[in-house]
Amino acid sequence: MVAQESFVGSIDQGTTSTRFLIFNKKGEPVASHQIEFKQIYPEPGWHEHDPNEIIDSVEKCIDGAVKRFEEQGHSAKSIKAVGITNQRETTVVWDSNSGEPLYNAIVWTDTRAQNLVRKIKQRLGADELQKICGVPLSTYPSVSKLLWFMENVPAVKECYEKGTLAFGTIDAWLVYKLNGGPRRNVFVSDPSNASRTMFMDLQTLDYSDRLLDFFRLDTSKLKLPKIVKSSDPKAYGSLASTVLSGVPIAGCLGDQSAALVGQKAFVPGLAKNTYGTGCFLLMNIGEKPVVSTHGLLTTVAYDFDGMKPMYALEGSIAVAGSSIKFLQNNFEFIESSAQVSQLAETVEDNGGVTFVTAFSGLFAPYWIDDARGTIFGITAYTKKGHVARATLEATCFQTKAILDAMGKDSGHSLKELAVDGGMCNSDLTMQTQADLIGIPVIRPAMRETTALGAAIAAGLAVGVWNSLEDFKDVNAEGKNTFKPAISPEEADKKFGRWEKAVQMCRGWAS
Ligand SMILES: Nc1ncnc2c1ncn2[C@@H]1O[C@H](COP(=O)(O)OP(=O)(O)O)[C@@H](O)[C@H]1O
Numbered sequence: 079m080v081a082q083e084s085f086v087g088s089i090d091q092g093t094t095s096t097r098f099l100i101f102n103k104k105g106e107p108v109a110s111h112q113i114e115f116k117q118i119y120p121e122p123g124w125h126e127h128d129p130n131e132i133i134d135s136v137e138k139c140i141d142g143a144v145k146r147f148e149e150q151g152h153s154a155k156s157i158k159a160v161g162i163t164n165q166r167e168t169t170v171v172w173d174s175n176s177g178e179p180l181y182n183a184i185v186w187t188d189t190r191a192q193n194l195v196r197k198i199k200q201r202l203g204a205d206e207l208q209k210i211c212g213v214p215l216s217t218y219p220s221v222s223k224l225l226w227f228m229e230n231v232p233a234v235k236e237c238y239e240k241g242t243l244a245f246g247t248i249d250a251w252l253v254y255k256l257n258g259g260p261r262r263n264v265f266v267s268d269p270s271n272a273s274r275t276m277f278m279d280l281q282t283l284d285y286s287d288r289l290l291d292f293f294r295l296d297t298s299k300l301k302l303p304k305i306v307k308s309s310d311p312k313a314y315g316s317l318a319s320t321v322l323s324g325v326p327i328a329g330c331l332g333d334q335s336a337a338l339v340g341q342k343a344f345v346p347g348l349a350k351n352t353y354g355t356g357c358f359l360l361m362n363i364g365e366k367p368v369v370s371t372h373g374l375l376t377t378v379a380y381d382f383d384g385m386k387p388m389y390a391l392e393g394s395i396a397v398a399g400s401s402i403k404f405l406q407n408n409f410e411f412i413e414s415s416a417q418v419s420q421l422a423e424t425v426e427d428n429g430g431v432t433f434v435t436a437f438s439g440l441f442a443p444y445w446i447d448d449a450r451g452t453i454f455g456i457t458a459y460t461k462k463g464h465v466a467r468a469t470l471e472a473t474c475f476q477t478k479a480i481l482d483a484m485g486k487d488s489g490h491s492l493k494e495l496a497v498d499g500g501m502c503n504s505d506l507t508m509q510t511q512a513d514l515i516g517i518p519v520i521r522p523a524m525r526e527t528t529a530l531g532a533a534i535a536a537g538l539a540v541g542v543w544n545s546l547e548d549f550k551d552v553n554a555e556g557k558n559t560f561k562p563a564i565s566p567e568e569a570d571k572k573f574g575r576w577e578k579a580v581q582m583c584r585g586w587a588s
């Protein structure tokens with residue numbers, strides 16, 4: 079047997095896959111397991127997940143990773159706590175008596191509530207909401223999904239009338255089910271997740287009556303999870319089943335907040351960009367929430383036990399890695415995401431093609447809900463490689479637009495951009511990114527920063543780590559740097575074409 083050391087487990091429940099990783103005290107992953115799960119697209123613009131399949135995938139990942147961990151000679155007993163990080167906004171509704179879901183989860187990318195949101199935007203006071211909760215009224219936050227459920231699913235309406243309708247983002251659903259459901263009824267959410275609902279006041283980190291009244295939600299009928307600290311040894315209960323039964327769940331962070339923590343962006347002005355299914359640039363802005371006037375969101379970065387809550391400005395891009403999956407699954411240009419760079423490198427440039435990947439409308443900083451994916455500049459010359467390049471570039475252009483907005487909102491201009499997420503594995507994409515933003519892009523050796531962030535939240539709560547200082551040397555070695563290799567004038571010219579394309583794709587889905 080290897081000598082007893084303390085480890086922390088991390089559940090990373092993303093949009094396309096679930097992972098469980100086990101980290102040692104140096105913040106290194108020593109064992110992991112990952113499972114992809116079903117993406118359900120019942121109609122154009124709709125995107126659902128099966129909430130029970132998600133729970134099943136988490137339990138299987140825990141068992142799979144722990145098996146590997148034990149094969150290395152470790153004991154499961156040395157795992158002192160588990161943290162959770164998750165796709166945000168995705169909404170689950172269940173009956174609090176049975177603990178069973180009433181419908182599939184509506185995923186954060188889903189645009190079915192577009193008309194409903196437009197109607198609500200006409201209400202008096204709609205313009206004031208973002209100042210309270212940090213999030214713009216759109217199809218993105220959970221509230222639009224909940225209201226759609228209440229208008230369209232009779233079982234949801236019935237439970238609401240009976241007072242047994244439970245609402246949760248994925249973190250709340252996971253904590254509730256992993257604790258055994260109604261039997262123990264652990265029903266909580268952390269502020270980084272709750273701040274994505276549009277019900278939470280960023281100043282108080284509690285539900286806002288003004289917001290709930292605006293959305294005409296009656297909390298005597300609707301059960302909302304209690305908002306607790308992002309790291310807490312008791313509030314999240316413990317795992318009721320799996321090989322880690324009895325291990326406390328001690329930390330919880332929305333995945334983008336977790337990546338910010340995993341990148342150790344603990345000081346105001348530090349930022350990271352995560353290229354997962356979507357792409358999310360978060361900058362730590364310190365202890366006061368600054369409301370954006372340039373198309374960004376304000377969100378909770380983390381709220382750790384014994385520390386003041388920290389906030390972040392966020393630029394959210396709805397489509398990033400999912401556009402690569404689209405080339406793979408829908409256009410069948412490639413057989414795996416990793417092949418996209420190779421395909422893009424078969425040509426020298428985008429050949430005049432610009433792809434606005436607005437599958438869910440365009441999020442930050444544009445917020446154009448009636449845009450849909452549009453490819454400009456196709457000619458008889460266009461090859462698959464040009465489309466592949468234009469696809470990679472789309473995320474990089476939006477990141478550039480977000481960085482510009484962030485500079486204006488925060489007064490900080492970044493000296494370099496820390497990156498992570500599946501799509502950052504593409505060297506070509508990272509080089510393109512550096513070229514367009516004119517600052518170096520820094521990619522860490524260990525790219526599971528989201529999972530690391532949740533492990534940090536949980537490990538701090540149970541004393542595996544004692545302070546943020548403990549992470550000074552974590553993941554500090556072996557970084558790749560991509561330096562800008564084109565002139566600012568050339569970058570501006572390319573960006574000008576993109577901005578023109580963005581303006582031209584307005585109105586398609588109106
Ligand atoms: N080598 C690669 N090049 C480009 N994209 C990639 C590569 N590897 C993975 N991806 C993309 O990254 C995404 C998955 O990233 P991940 O961080 O696991 O996302 P999530 O947490 O949202 O499930 C997929 O959409 C995939 O297309």
Ligand SMILES: O=P(O)(O)OC[C@H](O)CO
Pocket residue numbers: 092093094164165166167186332333334354355356357
């Ligand atoms: O699955 P990801 O990593 O793209 O993250 C999803 C976000 O949390 C949605 O807001």
